Amino acid sequence: MSRHIVLTGGGTAGHIEPMLATATALQLREPGIEITCIGAIGGLETTLVPARGFKLEVVPAVPFPRKPSLDLAKLPPRLVTATMAARKILTKVDAAAVVGFGGYAALPAYLAARTRGVPVVVHEANSTAGMANKVGARWAKVVATAMPIPGLRGAQVIGMPIRDTISKIDRQALRAEALTHFGLRPDFTTLLVYGGSQGARTLNTAIVGAAQVLHDAGIQVLHSYGKKNDVSAPVYADGPAYTAVPYIDRMDLAYAAADFVLCRCGMGTVAEVSAVGLPACYVPLPHGNGEQRKNAAPVVAAGGGLLVEDDRLTADYLAAQLLSILRDPAKIAAMSANATGAGHGEAADRLAEMVLEVARP
CATH class of the missing domain: 3.40.50.2000 (Glycogen Phosphorylase B;)
Structure with a gap:
């Protein structure tokens, strides 16, 4: 029986492209592996992911307000709703691992994985980790980065995953x-x-x-x-x-x-x-x-x-x-x-x- 890996990332091409590059690399390394991507409703990923031939499930977007506001008060219920939606997806596919690249859908996926005991892998592409990846990295089995990042303990610098049509x-x-x-x-x-x-x-x-x-x-x-x-x-x-x-x-x-x-x-x-x-x-x-x-x-x-x-x-x-x-x-x-x-x-x-x-x- 093939394993099912769930990848999550979105909002910008900087999150989506390394996610898709890793999805392709997983398929090449383990033929027959199943891939599902989790994105946010209305995000750029809703266009790019299906166009590259990968299955996409969506959950409500959970942005992190940077200043005190009404949106900050709405964060907890939004996060609970999105996490429950992500948990249903992980349960449906019997996820073997969750791989996150940041974005508005990443934290709900990380939290859902933790409640189900699914291993988490985090990749951070930027020189400063985003909020979702900072939280997910606390219990991730593996934390990988594109460059050295202060504050992410145990992170391994591997570079930025890019498309095999480019890398090869x-x-x-x-x-x-x-x-x-x-x-x-x-x-x-x-x-x-x-x-x-x-x-x-x-x-x-x-x-x-x-x-x-x-x-x-x-x-x-x-x-x-x-x-x-x-x-x-x-x-x-x-x-x-x-x-x-x-x-x-x-x-x-x-x-x-x-x-x-x-x-x-x-x-x-x-x-x-x-x-x-x-x-x-x-x-x-x-x-x-x-x-x-x-x-x-x-x-x-x-x-x-x-x-x-x-x-x-x-x-x-x-x-x-x-x-x-x-x-x-x-x-x-x-x-x-x-x-x-x-x-x-x-x-x-x-x-x-x-x-x-x-x-x-």
Whole structure:
């Protein structure tokens, strides 16, 4: 009889993508294993999880108010209702383990698992653990993290689980197909500019402003500018191409086409870019708690990338600083090797192995 593993995570792609990567790794490691994901009603996971072929059950969302408010008073009954719903799911599938990645459905799943004696595994992708994972980690059999996190005792740093289509990519074998797919031309160094699924205005402005200088220097650009943005991208009839698209749904081909990346530094982006061995210029968000800067720090320290503050990333910076690297194949190769060494392409496999070790027979 096959085991049934329940995974929970949602709200953002930073919770959902490692969950789905781990689900795939579990299937590969134990053929016949059954997978159910628990998400929150109305969350992003209600779209992404079924689209990747996994079964999804939902429970009421349980957000944690950060300030005293009416929502704080509603937290206990909401949590009880969601935990009871999660417990029914665990009972129905006879869960062998619960694996959580954070999000509004995670704490109810952790509490339900505890009341049923189901082993819990927690993975934290951010530099600071979220409330749900802090609570779940107290009784989890395994706590894994993408990077060292103060305050999570016994946590094992394994990196960020990423899709096997990315972690196992052969960039050279896919390069010709990738260039054709994006309308890029062979024999030119390719810069991939990627501001996440929503795009990034700072990156968009800088790269369009530097386009002509890069083109004259023999650098072509694959630019994902975001569905909600609009850019006046140049068109070149010959020489290095400039391909601008609102969204890239084949990131494996984008990475195969690229020689260097200009990007934000969300943990998922840093994990993927370093795992495939691409050097990058990382540009952290200018607001927040500095988390994005911390995400890129290990790769930058290893020599696999640069870190540029948002207000310093301009067309002039790209022309004066980044261009010298893009025109130096030996420098790109050295940074690529350093990025590969700093990456964690095996994180999904390692987490799957940990889950199966503690899961009930």
